[in-house]
Each structure stands twice: as structure tokens, then as C-alpha cells.
Amino acid sequence: EKSTFDIEAFVPDFPDTKYYLSKIARRNIFKPYVPPRVASNVVATEETEELEITKKMEKLKLVGISWMDRVETASVMIEDIEKKLTYFLQKGEKLNDIIVKTIYADCAVLGYKDEEIIIRYEKSQ
Numbered sequence: 001e002k003s004t005f006d007i008e009a010f011v012p013d014f015p016d017t018k019y020y021l022s023k024i025a026r027r028n029i030f031k032p033y034v035p036p037r038v039a040s041n042v043v044a045t046e047e048t049e050e051l052e053i054t055k056k057m058e059k060l061k062l063v064g065i066s067w068m069d070r071v072e073t074a075s076v077m078i079e080d081i082e083k084k085l086t087y088f089l090q091k092g093e094k095l096n097d098i099i100v101k102t103i104y105a106d107c108a109v110l111g112y113k114d115e116e117i118i119i120r121y122e123k124s125q
Contacts, residue, residue: 053112056098062119065103074103078119 063086064077078095079086089100102109107120 051115051117053098053110053115053117056096056112057110057117057119060095060098060119062108062121065105065108067103076100076103076108076119078108 059080059082060078061081062076063079065074066077067074073090075088075090077086077088087095089095091100091103093100097112099111100108101111101116107118110117110119
């Protein structure tokens, strides 16, 4: 007597493509993650929605990154556009209240209070 083998029982049931596309569309993985804000008694306006670090970074731009033979020697060069001054900072150093958290080959992660921002070269460079 031959037994019948049900191949359909072993084939997984995958969700529709729309399911995966909705997951991808929720967040752009190429932009820094900003956690949702906790509701407070402050009425949300465009001004309060903007992160404080973004306001502090308006007059600053990344102009260079350098390092010697070790990662510990990495420096980030940030220009204050208004003052026309360039600051050379290493990991852990501060420019006003903004701290350099991490330095990569093409960008740097800066922090202010509990916020973080990635600063990159301007597109014209």
C-alpha cells in the first residue's frame, strides 16, 4: 500500500510582498534613529518638535576627518560658519555643549544631552 506525501504541509506560508514593503517604508535605515517623544503637557509645535542638537548644529559643518596610524588619533574638523573658526576635536572632547562621541572615516556622531546626530560632509565636497 502506497502512502501519499503532502508536500504542501512542508512549504512555509510567506506574507504578501505588501507586508515587507510596509516594514521598509516605516523607517529610512540611512538616517539616524530618533526615538518617539513621550507625550507631555507641552503643546507640540514645529519649533518644539525640532531636536535641540539640530538647532545647535545649524552654524557648524564638518570640514575634515584625519587620523594617523591608530583609531585613537582620529580628529574631526568642525567649522563654525559664523565665527569662521575651525575646531579640531577628538572623541570625548566638546565644542560648547556638543560632545564628539564617535569618529568614522566619512562622518562623526555628536551628542548633546540625551540626543545624538550624525554630521557628514556637505554634498558639494
